Amino acid sequence: MKLTQRFNFALLYAAQLHADQVRKGNNVPYLTHLLSVASIVLEYGGSEDQAIAALLHDAVEDQGGEPRLEEIRQVFGETIARIVADCTDAFVTPKPPWRERKETYIANLSHVSPASHLVSCADKLHNARTVTQDYRQVGEEIWKRFKGGREGSLWYYRAITDAFKAMDRHPIVDELDRVVTELENITAHTGG
Numbered sequence: 463m464k465l466t467q468r469f470n471f472a473l474l475y476a477a478q479l480h481a482d483q484v485r486k487g488n489n490v491p492y493l494t495h496l497l498s499v500a501s502i503v504l505e506y507g508g509s510e511d512q513a514i515a516a517l518l519h520d521a522v523e524d525q526g527g528e529p530r531l532e533e534i535r536q537v538f539g540e541t542i543a544r545i546v547a548d549c550t551d552a553f554v555t556p557k558p559p560w561r562e563r564k565e566t567y568i569a570n571l572s573h574v575s576p577a578s579h580l581v582s583c584a585d586k587l588h589n590a591r592t593v594t595q596d597y598r599q600v601g602e603e604i605w606k607r608f609k610g611g612r613e614g615s616l617w618y619y620r621a622i623t624d625a626f627k628a629m630d631r632h633p634i635v636d637e638l639d640r641v642v643t644e645l646e647n648i649t650a651h652t653g654g
Contacts, residue, residue, distance in 0.1 A: 496520070523550045
């Protein structure tokens with residue numbers, strides 16, 4: 463598949479939206495996450511629309527709520543806006559409590575399209591890979607970066623992985639399960 467100017471425009475749009483944002487706990491530009499999620503989507507057979515949604519999947523949550531979603535709908539169309547909405551766990555600021563948001567997000571997964579599942583799973587896969595990599599470098603200090611802390615973060619990765627496993631037998635789900643299991647194993651011998 464050849465990516466079109468639509469993808470290029472979405473990349474520029476995402477880069478501008480997230481220009482001042484960095485990954486939790488370091489100074490890595492947030493755009494690296496969006497690019498990684500889009501790459502994973504494409505590597506697992508996703509469409510250009512899914513790759514564009516991957517670039518935009520955090521725009522509503524982090525950069526403007528419902529008005530941002532409406533702008534995405536107007537600029538990129540209903541299909542992409544629907545995937546972005548399905549990947550969003552908070553449309554308002556301040557966000558609802560962390561655990562409540564995550565439980566609601568997991569419960570809603572069974573009501574979204576397979577196209578949205580792929581983007582969401584790619585997002586969780588990249589996050590789990592990054593947490594695993596960072597854990598190897600900083601150990602238990604990593605959990606200070608996350609609202610859920612150690613217990614909540616590990617719960618969330620396992621719960622969302624199990625939810626995907628119950629719905630999808632896509633190879634990306636197997637990879638997510640492998641990475642989350644690795645994270646659980648490397649953190650198992652340290653207390654929290």
